[in-house]
Amino acid sequence: DKRNHRHFMKKEIYEQPEVIARALGHYINIEGNSVDTASCIDFASVPSVAISACGTAYLAGLIAKYWFERYARLPVEIDVASEFRYREIPLPPQSAALFISQSGETADTLASLRYCKERGLKTGAVVNTRESTIAREADAVFPILAGPEIGVASTKAFTCQLAVLATLAISAAKARGTVTEDEVKALVGSLAEMPCIMGRVLNSIQPDIELLSRELAKCRDVLYLGRGTSFPLAMEGALKLKEISYIHAEGYAAGELKHGPIALIDENMPVIVIAPHDRFFNKTVSNMEEAAARGGRIILITDEKGAAASKLDTMHTIVLPAVDEIIAPMIFSLPIQLLAYHTAVFMGKDVDQPRNLAKSVTVE
């Protein structure tokens, strides 16, 4: 049932406030502003965390790496599962390992889980499908509670994975004493506000996005840039666009621009800059100016503070509400998903079932 939407993907994008609220309700106590992710994994004592996943789930893991390192001071080893399983990584057996998978059946992710179990690591599965093989075989299961995701392009599973990973990072930080009680309250308070902010954003950005999609639909290549947690988000934006519109897109760390990709930039190349007004903002803006100076057509996705601070004449600026850093990746996912969706629809592509792709990749 598409609930009056033309495609499952659109329904799933618009469902996010509701499913995120449900997922968060499972892990946080909103009145007490506290987290509860009780499991057999003792984050207080592990020396490091290994994360393995594929595609969009891997990009959620990359964002979580920033959180585990920053808040819980836990080193994170992360790789795509198809590499992780063969790399012979020297993993301390006292470490924890997390496997992120919407379907819970992805062959490489499952193989990585088995690899870690054989080496004695405690394993946790961040999954949507609770009756899946990965959920069954892991020591601990952290359901993301997104409900069935039908569109091949992952949308609500991605933001629910992020929401659950954020609560895990906060509870690890709490257990390790790397954040104060007040900091925990502030982080949980920000997470609790997220569904409402998501609803507001979804209700307001569509006209802007549709306009912009018509421009993107004419392009052959698109570059996405971001720093910090916006870097994995840039890769997710590029993945989403290429997967359903078949436009070639790349996501880069903004600081890498001058180490190669800047050579691609000319007046035919839109550069989508993901830049919330965080501690990286000024640096990202200076990379954006470098791209603009080479004729690149800049599409800036920022917040109210960022829009006020940026002087550059962009081709288009999408302005989101200014939010706390911990929830920015989830809020900034929304324009990225909608941009890919509307571009592909405008081009007449089969959004829910893009060519050559399967929802669940159960072979290596």
Ligand code: M6R
């Ligand atoms: O079911 P999984 O989360 O393990 O799937 C992983 C990837 O195959 C998946 O995220 C894929 O990249 C999506 N089509 C992206 O939108």
